[in-house]
Structures are given as structure tokens and as C-alpha cells.
Amino acid sequence: MNFSKENFSYGGGYLSYFVNGEYKFIARLKYAQTSSKGPWITFMVKNFTVEEYFSRMENGEGPLTIMESKGFILSHIKKWLRDGGYPVTQEGYKQFMADDARKFKARCAA
Numbered sequence: 001m002n003f004s005k006e007n008f009s010y011g012g013g014y015l016s017y018f019v020n021g022e023y024k025f026i027a028r029l030k031y032a033q034t035s036s037k038g039p040w041i042t043f044m045v046k047n048f049t050v051e052e053y054f055s056r057m058e059n060g061e062g063p064l065t066i067m068e069s070k071g072f073i074l075s076h077i078k079k080w081l082r083d084g085g086y087p088v089t090q091e092g093y094k095q096f097m098a099d100d101a102r103k104f105k106a107r108c109a110a
Helices: 033-047 049-058 063-069 073-082 088-110
Strands: 006-009 015-017 022-028
Touching: 015 033, 015 049, 022 033, 022 049, 022 063, 033 063, 049 063, 073 088
Parallel strands: none
Antiparallel strands: 006 015, 015 022
């Protein structure tokens, strides 16, 4: 079954989904909550079925790990990548982090 935008609920930083007569936890949107909610829901609707997402959660995967497995990038990280001239992809993020670590090591060595 595909996710339906109408079945999502958000309150107090927690995103949940109404399925089989109950609300099930999706994720805690801890930082930039309101700006993360829309992209998070849109990505879930386009890339996951209800069964796939909750099955992966039941198997111990965290919400962000599940989302990133299909290319999701948080809004604030997209901004960092664009501002730094990196591609807005998981590969661009990995390169951004590697470059940032090298800059940090160089500052510490100085």
C-alpha cells in the first residue's frame, strides 16, 4: 500500500502515520521541524510503500537511515551543499563531509 499524504499527522516534533486503525511512529523531526516535514512526507509518498518503511523500522533501522537509503537529504544539508558548490546528492554530501574533516585536521595541526 502506498503512503497517502492525508494519513500523516504531525505534533510536538513527531511525525506519525494512521494505518490499520492506529497511529504509527514515522520519525522525530528534531531540528528545523516545520521545514523538514513537507520534504520528508513528499519523499516517503514517492519512494516507499507503507509495508516497506514499517518493516525496515521493525528490523531496527532508524528513520533517517531508511530515508537516506533512497537518496533523501535533509533541507539544511541541501543548503550547505548548494552553498559549497557540491552536487545535492548523497555522494556530494560524503565529499562535503570528507573535505570538511580535512579542513578541520589542517586547522588543528596549525
